[in-house]
Amino acid sequence: MYEIKLHSNRLPMIHEIGHMTDIEGVYRHPDRNMDKVNVFFYVKQGAIHVFEDENEYRIQAGEYLFLKKNTPHWGADFYKPGTEWYYIHFYDDHPLDQAEEIQEFPHFNNSTVILDSVYSTQLTFPKSGSLSPKDYAERQLANILKAFESSYVFRTLQVCSLTYQFFIDLYSNSISERERSRSSRIIRQIIELLHQDKNKKLASKDIENALGMNYAYLSTLFRKQTGKSITAYKNELLIEQAIDIFKKSNKNITEVSNKLGFSNPYYFSRVFKRVTGVSPSVYLSQIYRN
Structure with missing residues (x-):
């Protein structure tokens, strides 16, 4: 072509x-x-x-x-x-x-x-x-x-x-125009579901039940269309909230990690760096806080 x-x-x-x-x-x-x-x-x-x-x-x-x-x-x-x-x-x-x-x-x-x-x-x-x-x-x-x-x-x-x-x-x-296709509509449905409650830890069964489709199929389709896994996308939403909290409050890393439901601050820091490219401590040293 x-x-x-x-x-x-x-x-x-x-x-x-x-x-x-x-x-x-x-x-x-x-x-x-x-x-x-x-x-x-x-x-x-x-x-x-x-x-x-x-x-x-x-x-x-x-x-x-x-x-x-x-x-x-x-x-x-x-x-x-x-x-x-x-x-x-x-x-x-x-x-x-x-x-x-x-x-x-x-x-x-x-x-x-x-x-x-x-x-x-x-x-x-x-x-x-x-x-x-x-x-x-x-x-x-x-x-x-x-x-x-x-x-x-x-x-x-x-x-x-x-x-x-x-x-x-x-x-x-x-x-x-491409997003009018069935596969793109499914991706949009998944994204909307993830955005409905950013704090909710959606399990694979929750997504299966909401869309009435096999999670393995949905996961493969999502990665093909977006270049990332459903979990990675969900983590990005959580880190967006973390950034918003950091900017608007004086909460520390542990407090933000707990608020967003991470198992511990160390895992939160790993996810934060994976999404943003820097650790939360480095990020905090670079931004203005209200």
């Missing part, structure tokens, strides 16, 4: 951005192989017909397509008269395809403290799709183009940042 993948901690590096209209329908997509440049285009009016290697795409008004660098693509049919489109050409400087397996960005992550591991993930963009709401998306593209054409001394960084935000919106919309 020649998917476009970017590191979550790097901006797409813009090569060129433009807006074009083929009033008479005399153009078709160029025959080319851009060895360093990925392509994004969005059709505002009309339609564009493109082949990428053996894959054929007909992109209608309101739809977009990503084309991967170093992959031949060309147009067959001429554009419809009046076809209007935006395009973004961008570099990426990292060989993701040859790298070791990189985890997808954890979009189920609700942790208060953001670990550096979150920034070592990737974003896999949908190959094609539609922009919604259409008017808002087109205003975003017009603003990106305006920034690209400006004389602002930091326009390069501004354009890369605006484009990344636009791409994140596309990514977010694709996640929302």
Whole structure:
């Protein structure tokens, strides 16, 4: 499918951005192989017909397509008269395809403290799709183009940042569409159950009974979708509460451990460090307390 993948901690590096209209329908997509440049285009009016290697795409008004660098693509049919489109050409400087397996960005992550591991993930963009709401998306593209054409001394960084935000919106919309699937609905049910009473130590039987499904199946599905176990997610919720208590009171580590139902402060400290990357004593030395 020649998917476009970017590191979550790097901006797409813009090569060129433009807006074009083929009033008479005399153009078709160029025959080319851009060895360093990925392509994004969005059709505002009309339609564009493109082949990428053996894959054929007909992109209608309101739809977009990503084309991967170093992959031949060309147009067959001429554009419809009046076809209007935006395009973004961008570099990426990292060989993701040859790298070791990189985890997808954890979009189920609700942790208060953001670990550096979150920034070592990737974003896999949908190959094609539609922009919604259409008017808002087109205003975003017009603003990106305006920034690209400006004389602002930091326009390069501004354009890369605006484009990344636009791409994140596309990514977010694709996640929302996937979450309509049955498996994603089950994950949401588990998460809602865990959030209902953050202090309650839910046993596997409790989760089985609430969802009417085998816990082993639920656990496997949860890890596949979120990249973590149900227990790990529950521990994150408990540590979020610990952080909130630390910030809003003068309770010590033992008191917070007891309040949250941990078996002892040593186990609490291990879980706290696993979730946040630092021990509770180090964390307390770094924060403001009310």
